[in-house]
Amino acid sequence: MTSACNRRANLSGSSSAPSSPKRCASTKHSAKRDSMPANSFSTFCNAACSRAPSSSKLLTNILLFSVLACYWFSRTLSKRIRLVQLKVHRMSEGDYLAGDDLSQLGDDELGILAKDVAGLSNRLADSEMSRKQMLSDISHELRSPLARLEVATELTRDYAPNATHYLDRIQKESTRMNELIGQIIHIQSLQMQRYVARPEDCESIDIAMLLDEIGQDVSFEFYDKHVEWQSLRNKDNSSDDELSYLIIGNREQLHSAFENVIRNAFIHSNSHSIVSSKIETIKLTHQTSTLKISIIDQGAGIDNDNLERIFQPFVRLDASRQRPTSPTANSTANKTRKKEDGYGLGLAIAQAIIAAHKGQISARNREDGVTGLVVEIVLPVST
Numbered sequence: 001m002t003s004a005c006n007r008r009a010n011l012s013g014s015s016s017a018p019s020s021p022k023r024c025a026s027t028k029h030s031a032k033r034d035s036m037p038a039n040s041f042s043t044f045c046n047a048a049c050s051r052a053p054s055s056s057k058l059l060t061n062i063l064l065f066s067v068l069a070c071y072w073f074s075r076t077l078s079k080r081i082r083l084v085q086l087k088v089h090r091m092s093e094g095d096y097l098a099g100d101d102l103s104q105l106g107d108d109e110l111g112i113l114a115k116d117v118a119g120l121s122n123r124l125a126d127s128e129m130s131r132k133q134m135l136s137d138i139s140h141e142l143r144s145p146l147a148r149l150e151v152a153t154e155l156t157r158d159y160a161p162n163a164t165h166y167l168d169r170i171q172k173e174s175t176r177m178n179e180l181i182g183q184i185i186h187i188q189s190l191q192m193q194r195y196v197a198r199p200e201d202c203e204s205i206d207i208a209m210l211l212d213e214i215g216q217d218v219s220f221e222f223y224d225k226h227v228e229w230q231s232l233r234n235k236d237n238s239s240d241d242e243l244s245y246l247i248i249g250n251r252e253q254l255h256s257a258f259e260n261v262i263r264n265a266f267i268h269s270n271s272h273s274i275v276s277s278k279i280e281t282i283k284l285t286h287q288t289s290t291l292k293i294s295i296i297d298q299g300a301g302i303d304n305d306n307l308e309r310i311f312q313p314f315v316r317l318d319a320s321r322q323r324p325t326s327p328t329a330n331s332t333a334n335k336t337r338k339k340e341d342g343y344g345l346g347l348a349i350a351q352a353i354i355a356a357h358k359g360q361i362s363a364r365n366r367e368d369g370v371t372g373l374v375v376e377i378v379l380p381v382s383t
Contacts, residue, residue, distance in 0.1 A: 183349070
């Protein structure tokens with residue numbers, strides 16, 4: 001019985017022999033893991049876990065540095081492009097010396113383009129000055145034959161007393177031509193002064209006082225038209241600094257410019273109306289600011305297509321902007337009005353003077369429910 005049982009046990013042990021290698025391998029790995037020291041296993045896990053966050057942090061830093069570098073580069077490039085764009089825009093408006101400082105913008109492709117723009121700016125300025133100088137020289141040369149013509153006309157009166165009517169006509173046209181040439185020379189000299197500044201002719205000017213002085217004088221000249229001069233500045237505002245109304249310029253020239261604009265407003269305003277002035281200080285930066293002076297009339301206004309043309313020489317608009325003031329207007333006002341409207345140079349002279357002082361002048365129709373014209377003049381404030 002015992003031997004039989006042993007044989008069964010041996011047979012069962014021999015039948016299960018093929019499955020023993022797998023069990024033995026698993027047992028070996030388990031034994032090896034169990035035999036590994038506890039401290040070595042934890043060190044291996046910590047090293048594996050700490051290596052991944054370190055790589056992620058490095059990648060984040062590189063990405064952040066790249067974003068900051070791209071932002072700095074784009075801001076620098078955009079600033080230079082905007083500078084070139086601003087200079088070209090000013091050149092397109094007639095300020096040909098605006099691009100003179102672009103030659104120091106760099107040596108890359110944009111810097112080379114800026115240098116070419118600076119060279120073009122200088123050539124345009126030289127060409128414009130040469131053209132104005134030539135026109136001024138021609139105007140001066142025309143005065144000589146006109147002066148001889150006037151002398152000949154006076155001598156002819158003694159030999160042809162019956163031709164007085166015709167001689168008077170010749171004298172009148174010669175005088176008109178002489179005055180016209182004088183106005184042309186005056187405009188050209190002002191426009192050339194824009195490129196050849198003379199600081200010794202400039203002084204500090206209180207625009208508020210200058211406007212009031214001119215307004216009162218012109219109002220007296222047109223007293224029979226009953227047009228009132230009014231200042232819209234808020235004199236009760238204690239925050240307004242009187243120094244903010246000071247500019248540096250040529251007093252005589254600015255007086256002429258504002259007088260032309262204000263007289264033009266009185267000429268074209270309706271009887272028993274108001275011509276007003278308004279001064280505003282506009283802050284550009286912490287260090288710079290400008291004055292915006294508005295001369296507002298109560299006339300018929302101007303067609304929008306002609307708002308820019310009124311500052312060009314020899315431009316005369318239709319009768320809606322040239323109506324007579326009143327049947328009882330005095331002779332001085334009529335003479336002045338005829339001269340200004342006849343030549344069409346008053347606002348052109350004002351534009352040349354304002355441009356010579358680094359300012360701008362423009363016109364627009366009123367939008368407050370009252371017909372009329374608003375002439376706006378912007379000048380830099382003295383610092």
